[in-house]
Amino acid sequence: MKFSTLLRKPAEWMEHAGPHGDIVITSRVRFARNVVGFPFPGWAEKSDRSSTLEMIRPVVEGLPEMKDAFSEELSNLNAMRKQVLVERHLISREHAARSTGSAAVMNRRQTLSMMINEEDHLRMQSLQPGLNLKAAYKALDKIDTSLESDLEFAFDRKLGYLTACPTNLGTGMRASVMLHLPALVLSDQIGQVIQAANKIGLAVRGLYGEGTEALANLFQISNQHTLGMAEDALVTRLHKVVEQIIENEKNARLKLMEDKLSMLRDQIGRAYAILRFAHVIPSKEALNLLSMLRLGMDLGFFPYEYRSEIDVLLMEIQPAHLQIAAKSKLDAQERDVLRAEIMRRKLKSLPEPDSVNPGDEDSAPETEDDAQP
Amino acid sequence: MNTDLNCDLCEKKATVFLTQIVGNKMQKVNLCESCSSQQGVTDPAGFALADLLTGIGSEKQLPRPSAPEDSVCPECGFTQSDFKKTGRFGCPSCYRVFRDSLDTLLSTMHRGTSHAGKVPSTFSLRDESESVLSELKQSLDVAVDKENYEEAARLRDEIRKIEEAVRQES
Numbered sequence: 020m021k022f023s024t025l026l027r028k029p030a031e032w033m034e035h036a037g038p039h040g041d042i043v044i045t046s047r048v049r050f051a052r053n054v055v056g057f058p059f060p061g062w063a064e065k066s067d068r069s070s071t072l073e074m075i076r077p078v079v080e081g082l083p084e085m086k087d088a089f090s091e092e093l094s095n096l097n098a099m100r101k102q103v104l105v106e107r108h109l110i111s112r113e114h115a116a117r118s119t120g121s122a123a124v125m126n127r128r129q130t131l132s133m134m135i136n137e138e139d140h141l142r143m144q145s146l147q148p149g150l151n152l153k154a155a156y157k158a159l160d161k162i163d164t165s166l167e168s169d170l171e172f173a174f175d176r177k178l179g180y181l182t183a184c185p186t187n188l189g190t191g192m193r194a195s196v197m198l199h200l201p202a203l204v205l206s207d208q209i210g211q212v213i214q215a216a217n218k219i220g221l222a223v224r225g226l227y228g229e230g231t232e233a234l235a236n237l238f239q240i241s242n243q244h245t246l247g248m249a250e251d252a253l254v255t256r257l258h259k260v261v262e263q264i265i266e267n268e269k270n271a272r273l274k275l276m277e278d279k280l281s282m283l284r285d286q287i288g289r290a291y292a293i294l295r296f297a298h299v300i301p302s303k304e305a306l307n308l309l310s311m312l313r314l315g316m317d318l319g320f321f322p323y324e325y326r327s328e329i330d331v332l333l334m335e336i337q338p339a340h341l342q343i344a345a346k347s348k349l350d351a352q353e354r355d356v357l358r359a360e361i362m363r364r365k366l367k368s369l370p371e372p373d374s375v376n377p378g379d380e381d382s383a384p385e386t387e388d389d390a391q392p
Numbered sequence: 393m394n395t396d397l398n399c400d401l402c403e404k405k406a407t408v409f410l411t412q413i414v415g416n417k418m419q420k421v422n423l424c425e426s427c428s429s430q431q432g433v434t435d436p437a438g439f440a441l442a443d444l445l446t447g448i449g450s451e452k453q454l455p456r457p458s459a460p461e462d463s464v465c466p467e468c469g470f471t472q473s474d475f476k477k478t479g480r481f482g483c484p485s486c487y488r489v490f491r492d493s494l495d496t497l498l499s500t501m502h503r504g505t506s507h508a509g510k511v512p513s514t515f516s517l518r519d520e521s522e523s524v525l526s527e528l529k530q531s532l533d534v535a536v537d538k539e540n541y542e543e544a545a546r547l548r549d550e551i552r553k554i555e556e557a558v559r560q561e562s
Contacts, residue, residue, distance in 0.1 A: 055484055058468045062482035167512045173484035174515050179507030181484040186501055190509040220503065247504025
C-alpha cells in the first residue's frame with residue numbers, strides 16, 4: 020500500500036465510535052519484544068540493526084493481518100510523513116527520530132502497527148475504537164503467538180520478556196485508553212482522578228501538550244507496572260478503572276447541566292462561533308474548542324451525526340496533516356489560516372447549538388431527561 | 393539536604409573519608425568500603441593518597457573490575473555505568489550479568505520482581521538451562537580466580553547435574 024492511500028483513508032477508530040465512544044476515543048495495547056543474540060537498537064551497531072530489521076521485517080509483513088500493509092524503512096520517509104504517522108498514533112515520536120535500520124509496518128485499517136528497531140527490536144500495537152481493551156489485547160496476543168514460531172524472543176523465566184528498559188520487563192505490555200474528559204476538567208475534579216489512578220499504579224497524562232497541560236481535554240491512562248502481574252489481570256484492572264472514570268465524567272456532565280447550564284451553553288456557543296467564523300486559529304485553541312463542540316454533541320446541543328466529523332477534524336488540523344493536505348511546507352501563521360479555513364468549510368452545515376434542544380431524544384443519546392432544569 | 397558523598401572511584405556511597413598531609417599540601421579523598429580495601433587504605437603504610445588521586449580518571453591505573461558493579465556484559469560490552477547513564481541495557485544477556493544489582497530497582501519500578509504473564513511456547517528447559525549454565529560457569533571462573541576451591545567444586549557438580557538433565561531430555 021502506498022503512503023498516499025494510507026493517508027487518504029482516516030483510521031478506522033476516527034470514523035466509527037466504539038463502546039463508550041462518547042468518552043473513550045481509543046483503546047490501545049502495545050507489546051515490546053526483542054530477539055535473542057542481538058544488542059538492543061539503542062546500543063547496537065548499524066550492522067546489527069540491519070540484521071534484526073532484515074530478520075523481523077519479512078516475518079511481520081508475512082502476517083495474514085498485514086495483507087496489503089504499508090511498510091517502509093524510516094530512512095525512506097521524510098520528516099513530514101513521519102510526523103503524520105506520529106499524529107495518527109501509528110508510530111512513536113522516538114521512532115520518528117530514527118532512520119537507517121528502522122521500519123514501520125501497519126495495516127490498511129490502521130488498527131495494527133509494528134515498529135521495528137524503536138527502543139526494542141519490535142514494538143507492536145493494536146488499536147481499537149472506544150473502550151475495547153480486551154479485543155485489542157486478544158488481537159495482539161494472537162499475532163505475538165504466531166510470531167513466536169519464526170522469531171526467538173528474549174525471555175527469562177523470572178524477568179519475563181527482556182526489554183531495553185527495565186520498566187517494560189515482564190509482560191512488555193502497555194495498555195492505554197484515550198479519554199475525553201471535558202466535564203471533569205470544567206468542574207476541577209480531574210486532579211483527584213489523576214491522583215487516584217496514580218495511587219494504584221496507573222499513569223495519566225495529557226495526550227497533547229507539555230507537562231500537566233491537556234489540550235482538547237484528552238487524557239491517556241495506562242499501566243505503569245509490567246512485571247509481577249499477568250496480561251489479562253493488567254487489562255481487566257485498567258478496564259475497571261476506566262469504567263469508573265467514565266461514570267465520574269458522566270456524573271460531572273449531569274451536574275454541569277443541572278448547576279451550570281449557562282456557563283456550559285456559553286462555552287459551547289463560543290466554541291461554535293469561533294470555529295465557524297474565525298480566519299486565523301492556532302492549534303491549541305482549535306483543539307480546546309473542538310473539545311467543547313464534542314461535549315456539546317454528547318449533551319445534545321448538536322445533531323449526533325456530526326460526531327465523527329469532529330473526531331476526524333481533531334486529527335486533520337494537526338501540523339503535519341495540514342501541510343500534507345496543502346501539499347507544501349507551511350509556517351505557523353500559514354497553518355493557522357489553513358486550519359481556520361478547514362474548520363469553516365467542514366462545520367458550515369453544523370446547525371447552531373441553540374436550534375436543538377438539549378435532551379431531545381433523537382439527538383442526545385447520553386443525556387437523561389431529568390437533567391433539564 | 394542530602395549531604396551523602398559518593399566514592400571518588402566508583403559511584404557508591406562513600407563511607408571512608410581520608411585526609412592526608414603530604415609535604416605542605418592537604419588532600420582529601422572519599423571512598424566506599426570495597427574501593428578502600430582494594431586501595432589498601434586500611435594499611436597506612438601501603439597507601440599514598442597522591443598516587444590514588446593521580447590515578448583517578450586514567451583508566452589504566454584503575455583496578456580491573458571484579459565486583460558486579462563494574463562488570464561488563466561479555467556479549468555486548470555494556471557496563472554498569474552505561475546503565476546509570478542511559479537507564480537502559482545493551483542486550484538481553486545484560487540481564488544475566490547485572491541481575492544481582494537489579495532486584496531493588498525492580499521492586500521500586502514494578503508490582504513484583506517475578507514475571508506472572510505469558511510464556512512463549514518455544515521457551516524450553518534447554519533454553520532456560522543454557523542461561524543458568526552460563527551464569528554458573530561465570531561464578532565458577534570467579535571462584536577459581538579467587539582460589540575458592542570448595543565453592544568451585546560445588547559449582548562444578550551443579551553444572552554437571554544440569555548438563556546431564558539436558559542430555560537426558562534430548
